[in-house]
Amino acid sequence: MNMHASDMSAMGWAKRGEQPRIAIIGAGMSGIAAVVKLRQAGYTDITVYEKASKVGGTWRENQYPGLSCDVPSRWYSFSFALNPDWSHRFSYGPEIQAYMEKTAKDFGVTDIVQFNTAVTDLTYEAPRWRLTTDKGDVEYFDVAISATGVLHKPSFPNIDGLDSFAGDKFHTARWDHSVKLEGRKVGIIGTGSTSAQIVGAITHKVGTMNVFQRTPQWMIPLPQKEYSSAWKWLLRKIPALQRMTYRFYSTTMAKNFGAATTGDQKKLADIQDACTKHLNEAVADPELRAKLTPSYQAACKRLIFCSDFYPAISRDNANLITEGIERIEPNGIRTVDGKLHELDVLILATGFDAGAFILPTKVTGENGQDLGETWDGSPRAHRAVAVPGFPNFWLLEGPTGPVGNLSLISISEHQVDYIISMLNKMRDAGLDAVCPRQDAYAAYNKAMAERVPQTVWASGGCDSWYFDKSGTPNLYPFPPQQYLDDMHRPDFAEFRLIEDVAEDRELQGAA
Ligand code: NAP
Numbered sequence: 450m451n452m453h454a455s456d457m458s459a460m461g462w463a464k465r466g467e468q469p470r471i472a473i474i475g476a477g478m479s480g481i482a483a484v485v486k487l488r489q490a491g492y493t494d495i496t497v498y499e500k501a502s503k504v505g506g507t508w509r510e511n512q513y514p515g516l517s518c519d520v521p522s523r524w525y526s527f528s529f530a531l532n533p534d535w536s537h538r539f540s541y542g543p544e545i546q547a548y549m550e551k552t553a554k555d556f557g558v559t560d561i562v563q564f565n566t567a568v569t570d571l572t573y574e575a576p577r578w579r580l581t582t583d584k585g586d587v588e589y590f591d592v593a594i595s596a597t598g599v600l601h602k603p604s605f606p607n608i609d610g611l612d613s614f615a616g617d618k619f620h621t622a623r624w625d626h627s628v629k630l631e632g633r634k635v636g637i638i639g640t641g642s643t644s645a646q647i648v649g650a651i652t653h654k655v656g657t658m659n660v661f662q663r664t665p666q667w668m669i670p671l672p673q674k675e676y677s678s679a680w681k682w683l684l685r686k687i688p689a690l691q692r693m694t695y696r697f698y699s700t701t702m703a704k705n706f707g708a709a710t711t712g713d714q715k716k717l718a719d720i721q722d723a724c725t726k727h728l729n730e731a732v733a734d735p736e737l738r739a740k741l742t743p744s745y746q747a748a749c750k751r752l753i754f755c756s757d758f759y760p761a762i763s764r765d766n767a768n769l770i771t772e773g774i775e776r777i778e779p780n781g782i783r784t785v786d787g788k789l790h791e792l793d794v795l796i797l798a799t800g801f802d803a804g805a806f807i808l809p810t811k812v813t814g815e816n817g818q819d820l821g822e823t824w825d826g827s828p829r830a831h832r833a834v835a836v837p838g839f840p841n842f843w844l845l846e847g848p849t850g851p852v853g854n855l856s857l858i859s860i861s862e863h864q865v866d867y868i869i870s871m872l873n874k875m876r877d878a879g880l881d882a883v884c885p886r887q888d889a890y891a892a893y894n895k896a897m898a899e900r901v902p903q904t905v906w907a908s909g910g911c912d913s914w915y916f917d918k919s920g921t922p923n924l925y926p927f928p929p930q931q932y933l934d935d936m937h938r939p940d941f942a943e944f945r946l947i948e949d950v951a952e953d954r955e956l957q958g959a960a
Contacts, residue, residue, distance in 0.1 A: 459575070459576070459950065459951060460576075460881065461576045461591065461875070461879075461880060461881030461882060461950070462591040462875075463875045463876045463878070463879045463880055463881070464879045464881065468492065468493060468494040469492065469494065469590075469591035469592050469872065469875075470494050470496075470589070470590045470591045470592070471487065471492060471494060471495045471496070471590060471591065471592045471593075471594065472495075472496055472497075472498065472568075472578065472580050472588070472590040472592070472593045472594065473495060473496070473497045473498070473594045473596050474497075474498050474568045474571075474593070474594065474595050474596060474597055474807065474810065475497075475498075475499065475506060475595070475596035475597040475598060476497050476499035476504040476505075476506070476553065476558070476562045476564075476596075477504070477505060477506015477507060477508075477509075477549075477596065477597075477598050478505075478506055478507075478508075478527075478549060478857065478858050478861060479506075479596040479598065479845035479846055479857070479858075479861035479864075479865075480497055480499070480504075480506070480558075480596035480845075481504060481527070481549065481552060481553050481556070481558050482527060482845075482858060482861045482862050482865055483594055483596055483845060483861070483865045483868075484497060484556070484558045484561065485527070485529055485530075485552075485556045485558065486529070486862060486865040486866065486869065487865065487868075487869065487872075488556075489529070490869045490872075490873070492869070492872060495561055496561060496563060496588070496590075497558065497561055497562040497563065498562075498563050498566050498567070498568045498580075498582065499562050499563065499564050499565075499566065500565070500566065500567035500583075501564065501565070502564050502565050503550065503564070504549055504550055504553040504558065504559060504562065505546045505549040505550060506549070506598050506601070507598055507600065507601070508542055508545045508546040508549055509546055509549070510601070510622050510623075511542060511621065511622050511624075511643075512542065512543075512624045512626070513542075513621045513622075513624045513643065513646070513647050513650075514624075514647060514650040514651050515646035515647050515649055515650025515651070515757070516541065516542030516543075516646060517537075517539050517540060517541045517542060517646060518539055518540060518542075518545055519539055519642065519671060519753070519754035519755070519854065520539075520702070520854060520855065520856050521538055521539060521698040521702070522535040522537065522538065522539060522540040522545075523535065523538075523691070523694040523695055523697070523698050524695055524698035524699050524702065524856045524859065525540075525545070525856045525858055526548075526695065526856075526858065527552055527858055527862070528695065528859070528862055529556075530548075530552045530555065530556070531688070531691040531692065531695060532548055532691075533681050533684035533685040533691060534681055534685075535676060535681075536675060536676060537673060537674065537675050537676065538672065538673060538674040538676070539671060539673050539754070563582075566582045566583065566584060566586075567582065567583040567810075568580055568581070568582055568583075568810050569581050569582060569583050569810060569811065570810065570811045570812075570813075571593055571810060571811070571812045571813070571842070572812075572813045573813060573814045573815060573839065573840065573841075573842070574589075575815070575840070575881070575882065575950040575953075575954065576591070576840065576841060576881040576882040576947070576950045577589045577590060577591055577841075578590045578591075578592075578593040578841065578842065580593065591841060592841050592842075592843070592872070593841065593842050593843070594842075594843045594844075594845060594868065595806065595807040595810075595842070595843065595844045595845065595847070596845045596846075596861075597805075597806060597807045597810075598846060599801075599803060599806070599846050599852060599857075600800070600801035600803060600914075601801065601805065602801055602802040602805040603620040603621075603622045603623065603797075603799075603800075603801055603802075604799050604800045604801050604802050605620065605797060605799065606638060606797065606799045608638075608774055608776065608777055609775075609776035609777065610776040610777040610778055611777050613777060613778060613779050614777050614778070614779060614781075614792075614795050615779035615780065616780075616781075616792055616793045616794055616795060617793065617794045617795070618794070618795040618796075618797070619796065619797065620796075620797045620799070621643045621644070621647065621796060621797065621798045622801070628794055630651055630654060630655050630794060631654050631655065631656075632654075632655070632656045633655055633656050633793040633794055634655075634656050634657045634659070634781075634791055634792050634793045634794070635651070635655045635656070635657065635658050635659065635792065635793065635794045635796065636659040636660075636661060636781065636782055636790060636792040636794070636795050636796065637658070637659070637660055637661065637795075637796040637797075637798050638661045638774070638782075638795070638796070638797055638798060638799055639661070639663075639797070639798035639799045639800065640660065640662045640663075640664070640665065640666050640798075641666065641750075641751075641753070641798060641800055642751060642753045642754075642755070643798045643800070644660070644796075644798035645666070645668060645753050645755040645757075645758040646755060646757070646758075647796065647798060648660055648757075648758055648761050648762060648767075649755060649756075649757025649758045649760075649761045650757065652761035652762070652764055652766065652767050653761070653764070655766070656766065656793075657766050657767070657768065658761070658762075658764075658766060658767040658768070659767075659768045659770055659782075659790050659792065660762060660767065660768065660769050660770065661770050661774060661782060661790075662740070662769055662770065662771050663773070664743070664750075664911070664912070665740065665741050665742060665743040666743060666750060666753050667721075667724040667728075667743055667747035667748070667750075667752060667753065668724060668727060668728070668752075668753040668754070668755050668758060668759070669720065669723050669724050669727060669747075669752055669753070669754050670723070670727050670754070670755075670756045671754040671755055671756045671757075673756065698856075699856065699859060702854065702855060702856070703855070703928070703929050703930050703933075704930075705719075706720075706748075706752075706853065706854050706855070707851070707853065707855065707928050707929040707930065708928055709748060709905070710748050710853055710904055710905050710906065711903070711904050711905075711926055711927055711928050711929070712903045712904065712928075717746070717747075717748060717905055720747050720748050720752065721746065721747040721748075724747040724752075725747075727759070728741060728742065728759070731756075731759035731760065731763075732759050732762075732763055733763065734763065737762070737763065737769060740769055740771050741759075741762070741769065743911070744910070745909050745910035745911035746905055746908070746909030746910055746911070747909075748905050748909065749905050749906060749908075749909025749910060749911035749913065750911050750912075750913040750915075751852075751853065751854065751913065751914075751915070752854055754854070768790075770782075770784060770790060772784035772785050772786045772788070773785045775787075777795070780792070781795075782795070800914055801914065803914040803915070803917075803923070804824070804826055804827075804828055804848075804917055804918070804923070806828055806844065806846075806847060806848060807820070807844065808820070808821050808824075809821075812839065812842070814836070814838040814839035814840070814842070815838045815839070815840065815884075815957075816838070818838040818839070820836065820839065823836065823838065824848070825918065826917060826918030826919075827917040827918045827919040827921070827923075828847075828848035828849075828917065828923065829848050829849060829890075829894050830844055830847040830848045830849060830850075831885035831889060831890040831893055831894075831943065832867070832885075832893065832932075832935065832936075832943075833846075833847045833848060833849050833850035833851075833864070833925065833932075834847055834850075834864050834867060834868065835884070835885045835944075836885065836890075837884060837885050837886065837887045837890045838884070839884065840882035840883060840884035840945075840947065841882050841883065841884070843864075843868045843871075845861045845864050845865065846860065846861060846864075848917075848923055849894070849897060849923055849924065849925055850864070850924075850925055850932070851924065851925040851929040851932050851933075852915075852924055852925075853924065853929070855929055859933075860929075860932075860933070863932075863933045863936035863937070864936060866936055866937060867936040867937075867939055870937075870939045871883055871939065871944070874939075874941055874946070878946065878948070879948065880946055880947060880948055881947050881948060881949055881950045881953075882945075882947040882950055882953070883944045883945065883946055883947065884944060884945045884947065885943060885944055885945075886943060886944060886945055889942075889943035889944070890943075893943075897925070897926055897927075898921065900926040900927060901921055901922060901926045903926065904922065904924070904926045906922035906924060906926075907921070907922050907926075
């Protein structure tokens with residue numbers, strides 16, 4: 450029987466007996482992981498869209514001094530591209546970016562990326578996705594995967610006079626390398642992980658370092674270590690050793706940190722003790738120590754691993770300013786006590802819009818359902834990877850996934866394995882589309898909401914970027930290993946397994 454083009458397009462790839470056309474949005478670490486693992490599973494018709502001119506995501510965007518990853522590099526690695534050459538236990542940003550670029554090149558990912566191309570619109574036309582780019586190109590895909598990262602949209606503080614500042618001013622994720630810091634009066638707003646690394650790295654060379662702190666942060670020492678050439682040689686010779694060290698860090702971090710944040714009070718107390726000891730030992734001045742002491746539980750905000758901040762803020766040329774900011778003026782920052790803190794350079798270490806995910810790309814699912822409106826500032830997803838009403842659409846590092854101080858590379862890889870299981874199911878059962886069932890999604894999110902109060906993120910007495918508009922930390926509240934294990938035992942009963950989209954539409958219309 451001859452099939453008309455329109456009939457063909459309405460029929461899913463699995464029934465056509467073809468490869469699915471897969472679009473991946475974002476060429477950061479989760480996009481790279483997705484391409485490699487999908488190909489290894491036999492899915493080869495893939496296009497990656499990347500708004501920038503290089504792969505690397507957060508490691509491409511963040512170029513501030515002192516940038517490093519406070520997750521051990523042996524674990525913050527692709528499982529398929531373990532790296533014997535990491536220079537440090539916690540490697541620095543440029544080295545991680547080089548690793549991203551090398552892995553993407555070695556595994557042929559770079560070749561399939563459409564660089565400098567932002568996806569502006571994704572619209573579901575059952576069973577496919579119509580994808581539109583900022584160049585006006587339109588393409589159709591059977592599967593769309595969002596790999597846009599969690600923290601990619603800089604957040605600018607809503608402070609009066611921000612635009613009036615006459616000196617140099619930039620957000621940490623848009624570092625202006627042309628600005629000289631040596632000998633100048635520098636101000637930084639914010640004391641999160643980013644600020645801690647910057648203050649630790651630049652205070653010794655600036656004229657004055659003014660740190661504007663709204664809320665103090667707990668910091669645990671970073672057990673940094675440079676690897677010897679002999680150790681790198683050994684790892685190169687014995688790849689099994691690399692796998693062992695990967696497993697060692699993944700188990701240690703999940704068992705300790707993952708458990709502490711999700712309800713293990715003994716482990717949480719150990720973290721608190723380590724932070725308190727760090728502060729007491731590293732900051733001699735009692736007045737400064739008092740200002741730096743948080744009133745909430747350690748690990749409530751994302752825990753900062755940093756050994757450089759306390760020595761830096763204790764220097765004679767550093768000031769910790771805890772009075773609230775009244776406004777920003779051309780010459781500096783005026784605090785509520787009326788004092789003007791004169792500045793040549795203003796650094797905004799004010800974090801990111803953590804609720805964006807794939808937004809502002811407009812994503813329209815079944816029956817014209819808009820993803821941004823569906824989320825309405827409180828993004829949720831089924832098992833952090835799928836949303837009811839958005840068939841054949843997947844999120845990597847989506848809402849309610851495990852984040853914390855874990856290796857996001859590892860989490861992305863597990864999520865890709867889950868997506869592969871779903872594609873295999875579609876292929877084997879000749880399905881047009883799959884989509885999480887509303888009741889399964891609701892039950893899953895209800896269980897999470899019930900569990901969240903037991904986490905330190907909710908009970909620790911702090912505010913943080915983990916909280917969404919609903920006032921709930923948007924994180925996986927059970928021990929992270931449970932999530933990773935679940936990614937390998939998908940329950941297909943949680944999904945609408947749609948054999949025929951036309952029939953499904955009729956059924957839904959009748960319902
Ligand atoms: P962040 O943790 O959200 O910190 C933002 C800081 O800006 C906070 O101190 C916040 O104060 C302050 N702030 C925001 N708006 C303000 C305002 N209007 N007035 C005064 N202060 C204001 O952002 P981040 O430091 O960029 O870190 C974000 C995340 O990136 C981290 O939690 C982590 O997940 C990731 N990161 C990871 C690494 C790594 O090594 N793996 C390094 C850097 C960043 P409040 O606390 O009072 O809100």
